[in-house]
Amino acid sequence: MRVGLTGGVASGKSTVSAMLAELGAIVIDADRLAREVVAKGTDGLTEVVAAFGPEVLTADGEMDRPAVGAIVFADEAKRRVLEGIIHPRVRARSAEIEATAGPDDLVVHDIPLLAETGGARVFDAVVVVDVPVEVQVERMLRDRGWTREDAESRIAAQATRADRLAIATHVIENTGTLEDLRQRVTEVFEELRAG
Numbered sequence: 554m555r556v557g558l559t560g561g562v563a564s565g566k567s568t569v570s571a572m573l574a575e576l577g578a579i580v581i582d583a584d585r586l587a588r589e590v591v592a593k594g595t596d597g598l599t600e601v602v603a604a605f606g607p608e609v610l611t612a613d614g615e616m617d618r619p620a621v622g623a624i625v626f627a628d629e630a631k632r633r634v635l636e637g638i639i640h641p642r643v644r645a646r647s648a649e650i651e652a653t654a655g656p657d658d659l660v661v662h663d664i665p666l667l668a669e670t671g672g673a674r675v676f677d678a679v680v681v682v683d684v685p686v687e688v689q690v691e692r693m694l695r696d697r698g699w700t701r702e703d704a705e706s707r708i709a710a711q712a713t714r715a716d717r718l719a720i721a722t723h724v725i726e727n728t729g730t731l732e733d734l735r736q737r738v739t740e741v742f743e744e745l746r747a748g
């Protein structure tokens with residue numbers, strides 16, 4: 554069983570992924586892979602520097618993520634360039650990791666941009682973590698120290714709530730407590746397990 558998991562920025566995808574992993578799912582996290590493929594010393598990072606210049610490196614030679622974020626969430630063409638470097642590498646790594654899963658494993662791909670990239674068709678089920686935009690903004694301000702402008706520029710770079718709901722086979726509403734969330738995630742896990 555291959556499951557796609559998505560949701561807007563700060564909707565709670567990582568929290569849901571961690572709960573699914575505790576229940577026994579194998580989770581492949583696209584955000585994590587997107588970091589690995591531009592880690593120090595990778596050809597991915599070499600390409601990023603070729604495209605954006607050495608000013609996107611920190612003194613330690615890592616990608617300066619806040620600096621790159623400030624560039625790409627203000628400029629769609631530049632965001633496409635960065636995605637063109639990172640997404641093919643993330644897809645290749647995901648496939649490698651998935652190949653190590655057993656036939657009975659429930660494999661969950663946590664993909665923030667699943668609705669944007671049209672990739673939902675390849676999954677047996679698509680779980681969408683859904684919250685109103687105002688809750689996304691509140692969580693970004695509260696937990697990440699971003700400004701309202703930072704938060705809104707990320708939301709503007711993403712599909713709408715309705716676009717995501719349109720690809721969902723299962724919806725996890727995440728406006729309650731973490732305990733409410735755990736209960737709903739367990740329910741959805743059982744449904745996915747039952748096929």
Ligand SMILES: CC(C)(COP(=O)(O)OP(=O)(O)OC[C@H]1O[C@@H](n2cnc3c(N)ncnc32)[C@H](O)[C@@H]1O)[C@@H](O)C(=O)NCCC(=O)NCCS
Nearest residue numbers: 561562583584587618621622625635636639665666710711
């Ligand atoms: C711009 C970058 C450097 C900012 O890094 P930062 O550490 O601040 O954010 P992080 O990577 O943890 O992403 C947090 C969230 O931002 C949103 N986000 C990230 N990239 C994008 C994008 N290209 N379009 C829309 N939203 C995005 C997602 O909701 C993601 O979960 C980074 O997000 C990046 O490399 N993005 C391009 C790769 C990408 O598309 N990743 C997302 C899925 S693979």
Ligand SMILES: Nc1ncnc2c1ncn2[C@@H]1O[C@H](COP(=O)(O)OP(=O)(O)OP(=O)(O)O)[C@@H](O)[C@H]1O
Nearest residue numbers: 561562563564565566567568692696729730731734
């Ligand atoms: N039900 C909830 N109640 C309160 N806080 C929550 C709840 N669910 C998630 N959070 C918090 O909201 C923040 C965003 O959640 P999380 O990191 O799981 O989102 P995400 O969708 O993975 O974000 P991103 O798109 O940036 O990767 C975190 O600080 C998390 O602890």
